[in-house]
Amino acid sequence: MTVAGLLLAGFGYVGFRLFDLQVTRHEELAQEASRKHEKKIVLPAVRGSILDRNENQLAHSVAAKVVAIDPQCVREQDLKRSKAGRPSMKEELAAVLSEQLGLPRLEIDLKLLDSRRYVVLKRKVLQEETGQLAQILRERKLQGVIFDEDQVRTYPNSALMSHVLGYVNSEGRGMDGVELLMQQELQGQNGWRRTECDRQGREIVVFRNEDFSPTHGYNVMLTLDQVIQSITEQELDKAVQKCLPDGAVAIVTRPSTGEVLAITSRPTFDPMAADKKIETLRNRALTDMIEPGSTYKTVAVAAALDQRIVTLDDRIYCENGKFLYAGRYLNDHEPYGMLTVAEVLMHSSNIGAAKIALLLGKERMHRAMLDFGFGARTFDEGRGRGWPGEIRGVVHPLRDWSKVSITRVAMGHEVGVTPMQMVNAIAAIANGGNLMRPQIIRRVVDGNGRVIREFFPQVRRRVVDPNAAHAMTDALCRVVSMTGTAQKAMVPGFSVAGKTGTAQKVVNGEYVHDQFFSSFCGYFPAEDPALCIYVMFDNPKGKEYYGGAVAAPVFREIAIRTASYLNLRPTQPIVAASDESKGLLRAAGKRRVP
Amino acid sequence: MARNRRKVEGEVTFSWVFARLLMFCILVGLFLGLTFIQRRNLKMGDELKMLERELQSAREKTQSLRSELAHYCTPRELEKSMARFQIAMTRPSEDQIRRRADPDASESGIIAPRLLVQHEPVRLTARTP
Known part of the structure; x- marks a missing residue:
């Protein structure tokens, strides 16, 4: 009876325990088991590439590794070794890691003391380096080092185009430029795999439950051309070395479509450098506001021609260089008497431009400024989407204009513009009067080259009629002549x-x-504009500071090299180009040009 | 009555042995089959893993080669190569310029003066050392 009772009690206990484990604590224990054996592996999506208009890679991601250690594993191995009377593994491992990863020994020693099972030593280690390290670890039978998937963003052209491309942070997220603007398209979607592992943490493939492949990021093709960009940067850099400005900008666009072929801003930065100086990150073409000076006279004259208030041959009295208006004097750099409207532009007369603006009237002048795109973001796509950091510039509302404002605005003062706004406005005159939306993104394509999204040239509005635009071109051609300010x-x-x-x-x-x-x-x-180029220097040093002396030669060099590259057909006979250019430079050197 | 009941010993007949033997064989067969399938699955899993690793490695290699190609295609590298092989971009001399009539000229045969020159702007000229 006693035995039977004990047996019954024993079976009863086993039954109770079984019930407790299988029913009462089922959820908890099942979770515990799955936590120990199940593993979710993230399959990282590869960030898309950024390509130029000829499909040259400007930015792309390459596979790299995160090198981490499991300090607990190292300690366990050390314990086993000490029991077997072998030397410590920790010292040897730390020495190898320090040498291969280029990390201070002390840092590795400290990380080996950590209580966690995953301590990152270094991120974004390239394949070649990790391959070598893995081989050494295998040969010396050192354990506890973990290699995880990672990516490193590479910019083959280094600093070229850096202000347009932007850069990514340590998590691979776009922080500026196209990297930020097209973050959604470029980033892709990570995949994942739910699976079971053995005691060593190795995957048992037959127990895979879920397996979702990653969707890699799309490639973004730009309108920029890396060769034109390189030409632009080289020529700008040559000038920057000569005149040592605080900053410089050069932009090359296609007036007929609004496509941007090159944007350069100085100072610049290397997107792959870890320590970027904050002042170099600014894309001055879009984030800096300047008073444009005489380039802005084109707006006043174009609006007056468009409104048929003046013609190119109308004569304006330029007060011999000193004009008193609303109690304030306005001066010209040289005294002029009667000048035609075309000559006002040719000689860049402030008084002439002011008088044309007075004929136009402040309401129409203000309207023209807004129509030409000033005071608004050029890349604004609505709903807050636009180029990162682009500013609007300043066009004061009419109610804030003083009596003299109209005379100052006509010569490019009392107004703040970005270089991009300026080149866009001039491009509108070049293409016959249409203000285009500047275009930097051409299309978004997937890994197989299938077009996902395409962007086409867009006309914002017509700002002047074609006749006025052609008349303006005629006048502006005289500026770039032996008698104009831009020889x-x-x-x-x-x-x-x-x-x-x-x-x-x-x-x-x-x-x-x-x-x-x-x-x-x-x-x-000028007959059929293929390229519109803007060059600007902020505070050039030295004797020469006029736009015609500092910026115009850079325009010329960019234009010559770009025309050669694009194989543009010359529109005028070339008469001993080198001699002509020498003569030009000699003639220009003798004159002070505004 | 119970005393008169005759104790009947279980007879081991051939069919009884055969049935049990068959059952045993089936069970062993099933066990071996399952073990075989499991081993095969594990092997296939390992093969799959190896192929995945190879695919990953091939992808990484492609990325690396693309990266290398992109590096060689940069204007800076092309200029370096041109300098190394002493290839220079030069403007054409007068005898290298072909002049021809403007195809867009009007019916009267007047050639637009601005289009008189058909200019090939740049030629690659290799200078041998």
Whole structure:
């Protein structure tokens, strides 16, 4: 009886225990078991590439590894070794890791003391380095090092185009430029795999439950051309070395479509560098506001021609260089008497431009400024989407204009513009009067080349009629002539239209006489413009500071090399180009040009 | 009555042995089959894993080669190569310029003066050392 009772009690206990484990604590224990054996592996999506208009890679991701250690595993192995009377593994492992990863020994020693089972040593280690490290670890039978998937963003051109491309942070997220603007398209969607592992943490493939492949990021093709960009940057850099400005910008666009072929901003940065100076990150073409100076006279004259208030041959009295209006004097750099409207642009007369604006009237002048796209973001796509950091510039509302404002605005003062706005406005005159939306993104394609999204040239609005635009081109061609202010912008074989600009800088709310924004914006061939180029220097040092002397030669060099690269057909006979250019430079060197 | 009941010993007949033997064989067969399938699954899993690793490695290699190609296609590298092989971009001399009539000229045969020159802007000229 006693035995039977004990047996019964024993079976009863086993039954109770079984019930407890299988029913009462089922959920908890099942979770515990799955936690120990089940594993969710993230399959990272590869970030898409950024390509130029000829499908050259400008930014792409390459596979890399995160190197981590499991300090507990190292300790366990050490214990086994000490029992077997073998030397410690920790010392040897730390020495190998320090040497291969280039990390300080102390840092590795500290991380080996950590109580966690996963401590990152270094991220974004390239395949070659990890391959070598893995081989050494295998040979020396060192355990406890974990290699996880990672990616490193590479920019083959280094700093070229860096302000357009932007950069990514340590998590691979776009932080500026196209990387930020197209983050959604570029990033892709990670996949995952739910599976079971053995005691060593190795996957048992037959127990895979879920397996979702990653969707890799799309490739983004730009309108930019890396060769034109390289030409632009080289020429700008040469000039920057000579005149040592605080900053410089050069933009190349196609006036007919609004496509941007090159954008350069100085100072610049390397997107792959870990320590980027904050002041170099700014894309001055879009984030800096300048008073444009005389380049802005094109707006006043184009609006007056469009409204048929003046013609190119109308004569304006330029007061011999000193004009009193609303109690304030306005000066010209040289005294002029009677000038035609075309000559006002050719000689860049402030008084002439002011008088044309007065004929136009402040309402129409203000309207023209807004129509040409000033005071609005050029890349604004609505709903807050636009180019990261782009500013609107400043066009004061009419109610804030003083009596003299109209005379100052006409010559590019009392107005704040971005270089992109300026080149876009001049491009509108070049293409016959249509203000285009600047285009940097051409299309989004997937890994197989299938077009996902395509962007087409867009006309924002017509700002002047074609006749006025052609008349403006005619006048601007005279600026880029032996008698105009931009002789140094002349390009052999092509007729060039353009306008120089030299504006005093405002420092602490006052105009200073020794700091300038020197710029030139032009397009060629004038008959059928293929390219519109804008060059601007912020505070160039040295004797030469006029736009015609500092910025126009850069325009010329960019134009010559780009025309060769694009194989543009010359529109004028080329007569001994080199001699002509020498003569031009000699002639230009003798004159001070605004 | 119970005393008169005759104790009947279970007879081991051939069919009884055969049935049990068959059952045993089936069970062993099933066990071996399952073991075989499991081993095969594990082997296939390992093969799959190996193929996945190879695919991953091939992808990484492709990425790396693409990266290398992109590096060689940069204007900076092309310029370096041109300098190394002493290839220079030069403007054409007068005898290298072909002049021809403008195809867009008007019916009267007047050639637009601005289009008189058909200019080939740049030629690659190799200078041998």
